[in-house]
Amino acid sequence: MAGTESFVFYLVDEFAHLSFSCAVEPLRIANLVSGKPLYEWSFASENGETALSNNGTVVRVHGGFDQPVKADRLFLLAGSNMRNHMTKRLLSALRRERSHGTPVGALCSAAYILAYAGMLDGMRAAIHWAYHDLFVEEFPNVELVPNVFVADEKIITSSGGTATADLMLHLMGETHGADLANEVADQMVYNTVREASATQKVSVQARHGMRNPHLTQAVQIMSESIEDPVPTAEVARQVGISTRQLERLFGQYLERSPSKYYLEMRLQRARNLLLQSEKSVTEIAVATGFRSTTHFARVYRGLFGVSPGGQRARLT
Structure with a gap:
């Protein structure tokens, strides 16, 4: 049985709150239904104290981007106006963690930031459909796909929204088996779990x-x-x-x-x-x-x- 898996979420100001909830709640519910501490998580932000979501909610965080990550996974979460929040501190932290071998992922519009940092070149990646046109124009070396998430690359990317829950349930199933992932989905009253190959927009x-x-x-x-x-x-x-x-x-x-x-x-x-x-x-x-x-x-x-x-x- 795998031990406790730790996640750190880098919250970029104006981050997508829906993606945030869909990332964290499956982890909390997995601990609840299993009766075991399968997951632990913490948050970091630019100022090391709070992060502002796109709906005005303020989240208290556990530290800043300057602090080294000691976790099994690092997910970057962004949302509206992500281009305005690509600070030197954030980019430096992402490159530091990548060089240290920390598995890095991106949720919602955060793939844009990783692509800007040169971390997605030659890879397949997913990003929220609203940013596809911009992404294709600016990052021709990244293979953008319309999928809800991409989990079979060195860097995991999700298109955001409820696709974040799909990704978390996918990772959960890989580590702890489909039964747990299905039980968590049931607790979420989430009966339309999608595979990575599902497309984002209604056809x-x-x-x-x-x-x-x-x-x-x-x-x-x-x-x-x-x-x-x-x-x-x-x-x-x-x-x-x-x-x-x-x-x-x-x-x-x-x-x-x-x-x-x-x-x-x-x-x-x-x-x-x-x-x-x-x-x-x-x-x-x-x-x-x-x-x-x-x-x-x-x-x-x-x-x-x-x-x-x-x-x-x-x-x-």
Whole structure:
């Protein structure tokens, strides 16, 4: 029987509180249902006293990032505006622990911080879907996947939210067996435990209650061709149906034309990049398939009611 396994959580200010609860509560419940101290955990933050979550909750911590970690696992947890909290102290601590052989993991948006530190190069990684566009643009040496978590790399990553519970239950099952993991899930009234390969976002099929493979393939082609948009006729040709058939499918299931759906997909990515990156409006226009910034600004305002520059100004 394995002894007590210790976890340290580095809490970055504005960390995702949902991910925090989904990380710690399974450990507490495992101790409760087993009647044994299977897990122990502690928290660290920038100031060594408290950490602020994204819902305003303040958590008292046990120390700062300067203190060496003496634990079996270190998880970095971030959330909103993680780019604003990548301090030299935090990056130095992460590199120190990595060099000392401490198993490091990232929850929610924290994979961005590890990638920035160069710790995920050549690996598969998961991050919350809201940061996918930014991540792909900035870290081409990391293989970003849409999975809820990645547990078979040297660095474990989770997309956050309830996916954190999926990860914890997975690790628990590996160490203590499926029976304990299932019992903990039952105590959480959590009956939809997902494997690592599950995807984060609701699929087009599930979201719209349909199972049309032609529409699914068409949406996939579009999503993979944001920078160089594919004409509707070419999408239809690749799918193997006529343009008229494709237009009929989009109208039936998505209530818009293929071209309008494609445009909204590109503009949504542009919005993500405006809010999450420091790229110029021109760079973002090019990255989302617009050759004219004037046209880009016009259609952006048409969808979101604000210009690209105005969208970014709202953050200040």
